[in-house]
Amino acid sequence: MKKVKVATVWLDGCSGCHMSLLDMDAAIISLARKIDLVYGPLVDAQEFPEDVDVTLVEGAVSSQDDLNKIQKIRQRTHVLISLGDCAVTGNVPAMRNSIPVQKLLQRIYVDGAQEGKIVPCDRVPTLLKQARPLREFVKVDLCLPGCPPPSKAIFTVINDLLDGKKPDANRKVKFG
Amino acid sequence: MKRITIEPVSRIEGHAKITIQLDDQGHVAGTEFHVTQVRGFEKFTEGHPFYEMPGITARICGICPISHLLAASKACDAIMAVRIPPAAKKLRELAHFAQIVQSHTLSFFYLSAPDFLLGMDSDPASRNVLGVIAQNPELARDGIELRKFGLQIIEGLAQERVHPAWIVPGGVASPLAGATRDRILSELPAAKAIADRTIRFFKGALDNYKEEIEFFGSAPTMYAGLVDRKGNLQLYDGGLRFRSAAGEVVEDHIPAEEYAQWIGEASLRESYLKAPFFKPQGFPAGVYRVGPLGRLNAADQCGTPDADVEFREFHQRFGAVAHSAFLYHYARLVEIVYALERIEMLLADPQILETHVRATAGVNALEGVGMIEAPRGTLIHHYKVNEEGAITWVNLIVATGHNNLAIGRSVQQVSEHFIDGTRLTEGMLNRVSAVVRAYDPCLSCSTHASGLLAMTIRLLDSDGKLLDELATD
Numbered sequence: 001m002k003k004v005k006v007a008t009v010w011l012d013g014c015s016g017c018h019m020s021l022l023d024m025d026a027a028i029i030s031l032a033r034k035i036d037l038v039y040g041p042l043v044d045a046q047e048f049p050e051d052v053d054v055t056l057v058e059g060a061v062s063s064q065d066d067l068n069k070i071q072k073i074r075q076r077t078h079v080l081i082s083l084g085d086c087a088v089t090g091n092v093p094a095m096r097n098s099i100p101v102q103k104l105l106q107r108i109y110v111d112g113a114q115e116g117k118i119v120p121c122d123r124v125p126t127l128l129k130q131a132r133p134l135r136e137f138v139k140v141d142l143c144l145p146g147c148p149p150p151s152k153a154i155f156t157v158i159n160d161l162l163d164g165k166k167p168d169a170n171r172k173v174k175f176g
Numbered sequence: 177m178k179r180i181t182i183e184p185v186s187r188i189e190g191h192a193k194i195t196i197q198l199d200d201q202g203h204v205a206g207t208e209f210h211v212t213q214v215r216g217f218e219k220f221t222e223g224h225p226f227y228e229m230p231g232i233t234a235r236i237c238g239i240c241p242i243s244h245l246l247a248a249s250k251a252c253d254a255i256m257a258v259r260i261p262p263a264a265k266k267l268r269e270l271a272h273f274a275q276i277v278q279s280h281t282l283s284f285f286y287l288s289a290p291d292f293l294l295g296m297d298s299d300p301a302s303r304n305v306l307g308v309i310a311q312n313p314e315l316a317r318d319g320i321e322l323r324k325f326g327l328q329i330i331e332g333l334a335q336e337r338v339h340p341a342w343i344v345p346g347g348v349a350s351p352l353a354g355a356t357r358d359r360i361l362s363e364l365p366a367a368k369a370i371a372d373r374t375i376r377f378f379k380g381a382l383d384n385y386k387e388e389i390e391f392f393g394s395a396p397t398m399y400a401g402l403v404d405r406k407g408n409l410q411l412y413d414g415g416l417r418f419r420s421a422a423g424e425v426v427e428d429h430i431p432a433e434e435y436a437q438w439i440g441e442a443s444l445r446e447s448y449l450k451a452p453f454f455k456p457q458g459f460p461a462g463v464y465r466v467g468p469l470g471r472l473n474a475a476d477q478c479g480t481p482d483a484d485v486e487f488r489e490f491h492q493r494f495g496a497v498a499h500s501a502f503l504y505h506y507a508r509l510v511e512i513v514y515a516l517e518r519i520e521m522l523l524a525d526p527q528i529l530e531t532h533v534r535a536t537a538g539v540n541a542l543e544g545v546g547m548i549e550a551p552r553g554t555l556i557h558h559y560k561v562n563e564e565g566a567i568t569w570v571n572l573i574v575a576t577g578h579n580n581l582a583i584g585r586s587v588q589q590v591s592e593h594f595i596d597g598t599r600l601t602e603g604m605l606n607r608v609s610a611v612v613r614a615y616d617p618c619l620s621c622s623t624h625a626s627g628l629l630a631m632t633i634r635l636l637d638s639d640g641k642l643l644d645e646l647a648t649d
Contacts, residue, residue, distance in 0.1 A: 012213065015189060016238020016338040022286070023337050025324045026317065032306045042286065044186045044300040044606075063213060092235040095220040104216045109443040112218060112571065113450055115459040116443035123195060124212050124448055148238060148338045 004162055005053045008040035008083075009073060011066045012093040012131050013059030015041070016148040017084035021056070023151035031155075034162055050076050054161055056083040056144075056154070060093040061132050065125035074138040079161060082134045083154070085147040085176070092147075093131035101127050142167060146174040178202075178597060184212075185609045187287045187304070189239055189618045194587055194608060195446075202597030209584045209612070211449035218570045226255050226539070226561045227345050233557065233572070234339050237618055239282065242275040242330065243550035243575075245343035246412065247557040250432070250546025252345030255561055257540035263530035264347030269412045270522045271333055271343065272548070273515040276411065277367070278326030279551035280468070280508040280515075283616040284374070285319025288505060291610050292381060296388075297603030315377070318370045322512070325367040329519070332356040347534035357523050364523075368516050375486065375509040382493075385502060389494075391593040392611045393501030393586025396421035398454060398464035399473035400578065402549045405429070407476030409483075409514065411549040417474045418454060418464060423497045426454075432547035435556050439573065444580075451580040452573055463581040466553025467615065468507035470578075473497050480521070483514035501586050501614045508616070539565045550575045552618050576617040586611045 010018060018041060022028070038052060039045040048069070055077040061067055074080055085091035096104055105119045105127075134140050144153060153172035160167035183193035191213055197206040221232055230248040234241040246268055253260055260268075290303045293312055302310070309316040327337045333352060334340030342349045382389070398421060402414035415429030418438070430438055441450045442459045454462030464470070478487050490510055494503060522528055539561060546557045553575030560569040590611045594604045 010191075012215065014235050014238040014241075016235070016241065019238045019338050022282075022323070023327065026320050028305075028320065029309055029313070029317070032309050037304065037306055041189070042187065043304040043306070044290075062215075065212065092232065093215060095232075096216040099216070099219055104219050105214070107219045108214065108216065109450065112441065113443040114440040114455075115453070116445075116450075118443050118445055120214075120443065120445055120448050122446040123193075123208070123210055124446065127214065147235070151337075 003036045004034060005038045005049070005051065006035045006158070007038050007048065007052045007055040007073075007077070008042070009055060009057045009059075009069070010041050011057060011059030011070065011087070012062035013084060013086040014092070015058070017056075017058035017086075017154075018042075020084075020146075020148035020151045021154050024155045027155060031158070035158075048073055048076055052077045054079045054081065054158070056081045057087050057134055058083045060086045060090045061128065061134060061137055062093050063125040063127050067128065067137060070134060070138055079141045080134075080138065081142045081144055081157070082140045083144050084149050085145055087134045088143045088145045090131055090133045097130040101129060147176050150174050180595075180597070180600070180605070182605050182608060185612050187290070187609070188613055189287075189616070192612065192617070194612070196591050196595065196608070198595075198597035204588070204591045204595055204597070207584070207588045207591050208446045209580075209587050211447045211580075214448040218572055221567050221570050224567050226252055226544075226559060226565050226567055229557070229559060229567065230343060230345065231339075231341055236572075236574075238338050239618060240275055240279050240551050241339050242271050242343065243548060243555050244557070245340075246272060246548050247546040247550075247555045249343050249345050250548065251544040251557040251559050252546075253535075254433075254544030254546065255539060255541050255559065255565070256345060256535070256537040258346055258535040258537045260347040260535050261530070261532045263351065263527055264533040264535075265412075266522050266525065266528050267333065267348045267352055267533060268343055270352075270519060270528070271330055271348075272412050273518045273522070274326045274329035274333075276326075276515040276551050277512055277519075278323045278330075280512050281319055281323040281326065283551075284505060284508055285316070285323070287616070288610075288613050289315065289319065291606070291613070292378075292385075292505075296606055296610060297601070300602060300606070303606075315374075318374060322367055322370045322374075325363055328363070329360055332360065344534065346536055349534070351531045351533050352528055354529055357529065360519070361523055364516065364520055371509070371512045371516055375513065378506060378509055379489075382506070388502045388607070388610075389500045392590060392614060393582065394499050395585055395589060396497070396499050397582055398426065398462075399470040399497070400464050400466050400554060401471035401474035402547070402554065403428075403475050404479075406479070408479030409471055409475040409477070411515075416547065416554060419474045419497065421497060421499070432545040432556070435545065435547060435558070435573070439556075441573065441577075447580070449577060449580050452578050453581065460581055463585070464578065465582045466575055466578040467504060467551075468511050469498065469501070469504045470553055471549060472507045472510060478510070478514045480514055480517035482517055483510060486510040486513055501582075501611055504614045504616065539563060552576055552616055553578055574618070576615070579615050579617065583612060583615050583617065586615075
């Protein structure tokens with residue numbers, strides 16, 4: 001049987017959603033027989049590949065790099081899932097949204113340093129004005145809220161998709 | 177002049193890239209380690225009530241949220257000027273040791289084992305945890321079970337594995353149930369057996385990594401970590417010790433509230449991660465390392481029987497001060513042994529079941545500092561509040577930050593030794609990534625990160641023209 005191509009992506013989040021994904025514990029062993037993990041924080045893939053069946057995206061869109069990535073990912077993915085509250089609503093990364101970016105950077109790198117006192121500018125990505133949820137930039141097929149979403153909810157959704165069923169994300173939904 | 181970019185560095189907790197400059201002969205002329213995202217917790221928390229800080233700052237990191245919950249709650253304890261109930265301190269420590277076990281296990285089994293087991297030069301398409309499951313299912317299962325053991329303790333205490341709202345200013349939210357204690361104790365022998373098997377496996381494999389041990393960030397630095405009055409390793413309390421590269425104790429028992437006298441922070445043009453330095457030696461001379469290797473170098477002993485056997489063997493093999501960053505992996509396994517022993521000791525103490533677990537108070541001090549040893553090293557939360565308890569100023573120094581300068585130097589050393597710009601291979605560049613991996617950097621913690629694992633290697637000339645591209649397919 002052809003394995004289903006799954007990718008996971010981590011934008012502006014804390015990796016807690018990825019930890020919740022791993023919290024399926026030993027079930028990952030049986031899942032490994034059905035899927036190829038083609039991209040994500042746990043594997044050494046290079047570019048985001050073409051023709052990915054399912055991509056789970058953790059985190060808000062916060063920098064120009066995030067934005068470029070999510071647009072490319074959308075083009076190359078059949079089912080795109082917003083994984084967790086940061087991807088779904090902006091959540092904690094969006095707490096910076098009322099503060100102008102320059103003021104934020106000034107506080108951290110100039111006022112908050114004893115040496116250097118310079119805002120990083122060499123080969124680091126530019127921050128967007130605000131950290132925003134995925135659906136404001138690309139079409140999202142399914143939202144899985146929670147901070148993080150329960151491991152069981154993630155596992156159920158993946159399994160439903162593997163079985164060719166339309167996932168009912170409301171079954172194990174959790175807010176916050 | 178040519179430039180190689182490794183972007184992103186794979187199998188780390190966060191998003192980073194590396195730039196390597198080559199001269200015309202293809203030799204490494206310079207390297208840069210970039211951390212590529214910033215979130216601004218130090219600014220956007222201003223105005224929030226201080227007691228929200230544990231819950232907000234836990235969202236810095238989903239891998240070690242307990243670390244931020246603890247450091248934040250300790251800073252809040254100081255603002256409330258309370259001494260937390262004895263059972264609360266023990267329960268916080270229990271959650272912390274459980275987190276050390278799960279976090280070190282993630283680093284070793286899920287992120288770095290693919291390099292040890294499958295090889296630094298193996299096929300990158302399967303050089304990952306699924307590859308380990310296929311190649312060595314027993315070891316993979318050990319990793320899954322040990323991580324689960326740590327997380328189930330946290331779940332048993334706090335009802336959630338990630339971001340529990342259980343560690344709070346003044347103590348913890350609820351006591352430990354006797355049945356939960358008994359369940360953890362019943363699972364402990366299996367966890368200890370895994371730790372023992374793994375450290376024996378790793379020690380047996382060390383001879384295969386002589387070159388990595390010699391050239392992976394082996395330049396001497398200072399080390400820092402928390403110790404108690406007897407010089408025992410401490411992870412929750414204790415004072416900060418700095419030990420020199422030659423082995424002398426330079427500063428000892430620095431209390432949390434005095435950290436700023438000794439640690440300064442420098443901003444770097446090329447990274448969103450600031451670089452802390454040891455103030456008496458200035459920047460950038462005051463480089464020091466923290467984390468498992470830093471702690472085993474800073475402490476005189478662990479203070480538990482099994483871990484001390486491992487501690488002595490570690491130093492017999494690699495010297496009183498062990499400098500190779502590759503040995504972070506080894507030190508991490510020693511600390512798993514230590515954490516399991518401490519879990520057993522805590523659970524054997526009847527006081528752990530006491531039901532008075534939280535002290536309450538309002539704002540009694542306008543400033544508070546919390547300092548702990550997170551899995552990756554010393555973590556400092558420093559808050560100032562107004563009389564209503566609203567946050568007015570925050571400084572966070574996270575574990576990976578302390579190692580920033582040292583990681584940069586290690587990248588340089590590994591690049592100089594392993595990279596031949598005239599015949600670039602993926603394996604050469606994987607070694608550059610692997611030295612970063614050895615530090616187990618949590619770039620999620622240090623700024624936040626976007627942790628993509630793809631690896632594109634592009635060789636550019638000084639005008640940015642693409643000369644060569646290497647696909648890790």
